[in-house]
Amino acid sequence: MKRITFIFCIICSIFSFSQTKKNDSIQKLLEKEIREVEIKANKKLVEIKGDRLVFNVGNSIAATGGDAMDALKVTPGISVQHDKISMIGKNAVLVMIDDRFIQFSGDELMIFLKTITSDDIKSIEVITNPPVKYDASGSSGIVNIKLRKAKKNSIRGNLKTVYTQATYPLGNLGGGLNYQKGKLTLVSNINYSNGSIAPYQEYSIYYPRYIWFETNHKRSFQNNLAARVALDYQMNPKTTIGLQYSAAVNQPLRTGRNTSYITNNSGVLDSLIVTPSRLSEENKTHSFNFHTLTKMDTLGTQYSIDVDYFNFKSQLDNHFNTRTHLPNGISVPNRFTAANNLSRQNIDIYSAKIDYEMPLKWFDLAFGGKASFMNNNSTVSYFDTTNETPFIDPSKSNIFNYKEQTQVLYISGNKKISEKWDFQAGLRLESTQTKGYSETLHQTHKNNYIKLFPTIYLTYKANDNSTWALNYNRRVDRPPYRLLNPFRYYSSSYNYSEGNPFLQAFFTDNLDISYTYKDFYSSVYFSYLTHGFDQVTYVSAHTISQVVIPSNFYTQKTIGLLENYVFNKVKWWESNNQMTLSYSETLSEIEKIVPSISHWAFTFNSNNAFILNKGKTFRAELNFNYMSPATARSYKISGFYYIDLGMRLSLFAKKLQIAINALDIFKTDKKTFIQVVNGVRQENYDYRDTQKIRISLTYTFSKPLIEKIQQQSNEEEKNRVK
Numbered sequence: 001m002k003r004i005t006f007i008f009c010i011i012c013s014i015f016s017f018s019q020t021k022k023n024d025s026i027q028k029l030l031e032k033e034i035r036e037v038e039i040k041a042n043k044k045l046v047e048i049k050g051d052r053l054v055f056n057v058g059n060s061i062a063a064t065g066g067d068a069m070d071a072l073k074v075t076p077g078i079s080v081q082h083d084k085i086s087m088i089g090k091n092a093v094l095v096m097i098d099d100r101f102i103q104f105s106g107d108e109l110m111i112f113l114k115t116i117t118s119d120d121i122k123s124i125e126v127i128t129n130p131p132v133k134y135d136a137s138g139s140s141g142i143v144n145i146k147l148r149k150a151k152k153n154s155i156r157g158n159l160k161t162v163y164t165q166a167t168y169p170l171g172n173l174g175g176g177l178n179y180q181k182g183k184l185t186l187v188s189n190i191n192y193s194n195g196s197i198a199p200y201q202e203y204s205i206y207y208p209r210y211i212w213f214e215t216n217h218k219r220s221f222q223n224n225l226a227a228r229v230a231l232d233y234q235m236n237p238k239t240t241i242g243l244q245y246s247a248a249v250n251q252p253l254r255t256g257r258n259t260s261y262i263t264n265n266s267g268v269l270d271s272l273i274v275t276p277s278r279l280s281e282e283n284k285t286h287s288f289n290f291h292t293l294t295k296m297d298t299l300g301t302q303y304s305i306d307v308d309y310f311n312f313k314s315q316l317d318n319h320f321n322t323r324t325h326l327p328n329g330i331s332v333p334n335r336f337t338a339a340n341n342l343s344r345q346n347i348d349i350y351s352a353k354i355d356y357e358m359p360l361k362w363f364d365l366a367f368g369g370k371a372s373f374m375n376n377n378s379t380v381s382y383f384d385t386t387n388e389t390p391f392i393d394p395s396k397s398n399i400f401n402y403k404e405q406t407q408v409l410y411i412s413g414n415k416k417i418s419e420k421w422d423f424q425a426g427l428r429l430e431s432t433q434t435k436g437y438s439e440t441l442h443q444t445h446k447n448n449y450i451k452l453f454p455t456i457y458l459t460y461k462a463n464d465n466s467t468w469a470l471n472y473n474r475r476v477d478r479p480p481y482r483l484l485n486p487f488r489y490y491s492s493s494y495n496y497s498e499g500n501p502f503l504q505a506f507f508t509d510n511l512d513i514s515y516t517y518k519d520f521y522s523s524v525y526f527s528y529l530t531h532g533f534d535q536v537t538y539v540s541a542h543t544i545s546q547v548v549i550p551s552n553f554y555t556q557k558t559i560g561l562l563e564n565y566v567f568n569k570v571k572w573w574e575s576n577n578q579m580t581l582s583y584s585e586t587l588s589e590i591e592k593i594v595p596s597i598s599h600w601a602f603t604f605n606s607n608n609a610f611i612l613n614k615g616k617t618f619r620a621e622l623n624f625n626y627m628s629p630a631t632a633r634s635y636k637i638s639g640f641y642y643i644d645l646g647m648r649l650s651l652f653a654k655k656l657q658i659a660i661n662a663l664d665i666f667k668t669d670k671k672t673f674i675q676v677v678n679g680v681r682q683e684n685y686d687y688r689d690t691q692k693i694r695i696s697l698t699y700t701f702s703k704p705l706i707e708k709i710q711q712q713s714n715e716e717e718k719n720r721v722k
Contacts, residue, residue: 097116098147204685214259250285253279345481349375434447483533531554536548584601640668
């Protein structure tokens, strides 16, 4: 905390200097921008449009002057906790930019979103129950970030650098460039990060006759490079074609020391197990998209074609050794093991889809189809290095191939019943064929199924300030490819994870009733999940081994209430407040092994922006987040809270943004995950090194490309002479 206080004092002194007097041209530009803001203010902050909620970013003080992650923090229905995005009532969230999915995830997604300034965002669409146009895979919602259209004949960009100090430093450097001239539009982003964090975990297992207590000190190094470029060309007034390419190279390294204390029920130490490890990875992602859009008439008839290719390659190299000691520190003979665990994975996905929209006399019709082909090859090798001479252990090694093909047809219709009522419904059919083959085990597992996924949306606009909406859809969650491979990955001699080739997809029915009134948004949601799968750490009173295996074993019912209110009645203060109250019940199909659980949960977060000067260029931020004890599938989670502070300064006609944030200032973002298996209680304490200081500088620039305009003007004058 002394370090945090010291840095804050330095930044406060920097922020205290006054800005230089602007020249007349800049002053005129500011007046023009102020007039534009005044016009945009007539638009509501939050709107419901059919199947989605629309958050108009430009109308929020708290969302401006930052990046896309800052804007998502104050978006209704979205939760951002330490750079992790989630949607209330959903297991996961998918992110789109201008209606196209971003193939980044985890750190790469966060890094990419930080290169998009919030001033370049027009709106954020929150799609809790996605329509049939989108893939039915994943019991997740969709966030669609709509960017402002590039100004004609202009170039605009930004450069950003971020320094983060937690236990160790982490640096980030990146930027974006938008170019528009004539029929050509180019959008690009690139970002690089390097540094490390120090997460800490404790793992307790309460066996009948003894207690296993484990500490895990880690240092996780990051070395990430991510880039994206999108190119669109307007061939004629009706047809636009485009290309999009994104890539990421991630080379994380994790070193750790796992120490297990075995004690009897009286607390007397029986033995000590120490496992140092070094895990290095290299992950490469390439994603390519070709798209075309043709508008056939002025009524809205159009069709679009998308062709995609995605490739993911990963290499993992894990070195570890395990040594057992007596309470006096003497090593136990013949209890030393060492190993080198290697993994290789290569995933190729090809897909193509067509979407057609046709406004008819009585309703608007949309239909389309998609085909995708996936091939996943993975190899795992286990080398025993106990005697220093490595030899491969065939029983712990595996070669696995997984293929998946999906064919899709969908149709939907939208009918504006009256000025107040709007109805939309759709049906999606997906046919899926899977084949998993273990070359090592000589086993083949096939699956073939056809499923229907309906959607219904009903919207009632009572008046300009009040809107009701009812949404329903059905989704499918398919297992991640890595969970289907029946290999064993060892973290120590007593702990390993194992894939399950018999793992099946699960299905979720979602119902949502929402209401908006001015700056108030409310939603009641319900979900019913059948045959769900989760990672289970299997332990037993008769063995000290801990085996993590994914299994289909539960049904889950969840009902919840979400309330979001934006207080902006005071010119110098905007407060975005969100509260949820939910009840979740997980019914286990293997009750004797993993018992059923249920729990009420309450969350509250408040994001506050305070304007500190008349020019609105200097502001402070105060954010509070709280979550009560809750459940997550088959686990119980302890409650936690944390507080973030920040300040932001805009200079040089808002071209330069300087920000400092103190995250988790009281070091309270700590969670404990609890699970009972075979009557044995497990507790996993987790702290992600979240107390940190973050300093960022963002510089934006723009320039009109007037050369072409001047040439066109000259040509017009010449023609008049003729």
